Amino acid sequence: MSRIMLLASANILPFSFTSLPLKISCYKTRPSVYYHYPKPRIESLANSFNRPPFPKRVFMPILRSSVETQDPQDPIVEKEEEASLKKKNKNGDDDDENGEGRDWTTSILLFLLWGGIMYYVFNLAPNQTPSMDKYFLMKLLNLKGDDGFVMNKVLVSLWYMMGLWSVTYSMLLLPTGRSSKGKAASIPIWPFLVLSFFGGAYVLIPYFVIWSPPAPKVKEDEVKRWPLNVTESKITAGITLGAGLGLVIYAGLANGDGWKEFYQYFRQSKLVHATSMDFALQAVFAPFWVYNDMTARKSLDKGKWLLLLSPVPLLGPLIYLLFRAPITSTPLLSTPSSSYTDRDKTD
Known part of the structure; x- marks a missing residue:
C-alpha cells in the first residue's frame, strides 16, 4: 500500500508543481525574470515501471523588458506616452517657428x-x-x-x-x-x-x-x-x-x-x-x-x-x-x- 502511494505522489509532483514557473516581475524600470526549474528525475521509480526518464532541463532565466511586460492600459504608461507626444509636438512647433521643420x-x-x-x-x-x-x-x-x-x-x-x-x-x-x-x-x-x-x-x-x-x-x-x-x-x-x-x-x-x-x-x-x-x-x-x-x-x-x-x-x-x-x-x-x-x- 505504501508503495502505491509513493508511486502516485511521484506521478503527481512533476506535472502539478514543477510545470508552473516562478515569476518575479519588477516594476517599471527593472527587467522581469522568469525562471524555469528542471523537473526532478526519479529514475528508480521510472525504470521500475519501464517509463522513460524526464528530459533534463537547464536552468535559464528569461529576461524581458518591463515595457513589454507592463500592461499598456497602465495609467503610468499612458501618462508617459502623453508627455512624450506633447514634448514632440512642442518641439515640432518650435522647429516651425525657427523655420527648421519646413520643406x-x-x-x-x-x-x-x-x-x-x-x-x-x-x-x-x-x-x-x-x-x-x-x-x-x-x-x-x-x-x-x-x-x-x-x-x-x-x-x-x-x-x-x-x-x-x-x-x-x-x-x-x-x-x-x-x-x-x-x-x-x-x-x-x-x-x-x-x-x-x-x-x-x-x-x-x-x-x-x-x-x-x-x-x-x-x-x-x-x-x-x-x-x-x-x-x-x-x-x-x-x-x-x-x-x-x-x-x-x-x-x-x-x-x-x-x-x-x-x-x-x-x-x-x-x-x-x-x-x-x-x-x-x-x-x-x-x-x-x-x-x-x-x-x-x-x-x-x-x-x-x-x-x-x-x-x-x-x-x-x-x-x-x-x-x-x-x-x-x-x-x-x-x-x-x-x-x-x-x-x-x-x-
Missing part, C-alpha cells in the same frame, strides 16, 4: 524662378523703343490728351486686365492665402497685394516664396470689416467678371492687323513684353490659388467643375470667385465655441 524646396525653386525672370526683364527683354514705351505709358495712364493717335485695342485690353488680375488675387489670397506658421505669420500680405497693382506677378512671387500654410482662422466680426467685406462679396466678383468679359470681347474685336501690330510691339517694346509676361505668370499661378482656396473652405468635392475652369486666363478664376462657398459656411470661420476648444487643446 524649403518649393520656396527655393520659386525664388530662383523669380530671380531668373527679373534678370530677363531688366537685361534681356527687347528694348528697342524706349521713347515709344514712355508715350504708351502716358496714354494708358490718361496723362496725355487726345492727339489723334489710336492705341492698339489688344494693348489697351491687356493693360486694364492687369488691374483685374490684382483684384482677383486679392480675393483669392484674402483670407486663405495668409500664413499662420513660423516667421511668415508676422509678415502681412496687404503690402504685396497693394504693390501688385503696379508690379503684378513680379511683386506677388516673393510672397509666394515666404508663404507658410495653413491659413489662420477668421473671426466672425472680421468678415464684416474691410477688406474681407469687399473681397468676400459676390457683387465685387460679379463686377470684376463683367469687366473682364468686356475686355476680352474688346480685344477680340480687333482685326488681324491689330493683332499683328501688338505682336510687333511685343518683339520691340519692353513695356509690352514685360506686361505680357506678367499676364502669363498670373494665369499660370491662378489655378493653384483657386485650389488652395477651395481646400481651405472644404468645398473641393462640391465645386470640381470650378477647378476645371481655373486654367482659363482671368475668366476662370473670376467664375470661381462668383460661385465659391461663402466663408461664413466653412470651417475657416472661428466661432466663440471653436476658439474655446482650440484654447483647451493648446492648454
Whole structure:
C-alpha cells in the first residue's frame, strides 16, 4: 500500500508543481525574470515501471523588458506616452517657428524662378523703343490728351486686365492665402497685394516664396470689416467678371492687323513684353490659388467643375470667385465655441 502511494505522489509532483514557473516581475524600470526549474528525475521509480526518464532541463532565466511586460492600459504608461507626444509636438512647433521643420524646396525653386525672370526683364527683354514705351505709358495712364493717335485695342485690353488680375488675387489670397506658421505669420500680405497693382506677378512671387500654410482662422466680426467685406462679396466678383468679359470681347474685336501690330510691339517694346509676361505668370499661378482656396473652405468635392475652369486666363478664376462657398459656411470661420476648444487643446 505504501508503495502505491509513493508511486502516485511521484506521478503527481512533476506535472502539478514543477510545470508552473516562478515569476518575479519588477516594476517599471527593472527587467522581469522568469525562471524555469528542471523537473526532478526519479529514475528508480521510472525504470521500475519501464517509463522513460524526464528530459533534463537547464536552468535559464528569461529576461524581458518591463515595457513589454507592463500592461499598456497602465495609467503610468499612458501618462508617459502623453508627455512624450506633447514634448514632440512642442518641439515640432518650435522647429516651425525657427523655420527648421519646413520643406524649403518649393520656396527655393520659386525664388530662383523669380530671380531668373527679373534678370530677363531688366537685361534681356527687347528694348528697342524706349521713347515709344514712355508715350504708351502716358496714354494708358490718361496723362496725355487726345492727339489723334489710336492705341492698339489688344494693348489697351491687356493693360486694364492687369488691374483685374490684382483684384482677383486679392480675393483669392484674402483670407486663405495668409500664413499662420513660423516667421511668415508676422509678415502681412496687404503690402504685396497693394504693390501688385503696379508690379503684378513680379511683386506677388516673393510672397509666394515666404508663404507658410495653413491659413489662420477668421473671426466672425472680421468678415464684416474691410477688406474681407469687399473681397468676400459676390457683387465685387460679379463686377470684376463683367469687366473682364468686356475686355476680352474688346480685344477680340480687333482685326488681324491689330493683332499683328501688338505682336510687333511685343518683339520691340519692353513695356509690352514685360506686361505680357506678367499676364502669363498670373494665369499660370491662378489655378493653384483657386485650389488652395477651395481646400481651405472644404468645398473641393462640391465645386470640381470650378477647378476645371481655373486654367482659363482671368475668366476662370473670376467664375470661381462668383460661385465659391461663402466663408461664413466653412470651417475657416472661428466661432466663440471653436476658439474655446482650440484654447483647451493648446492648454
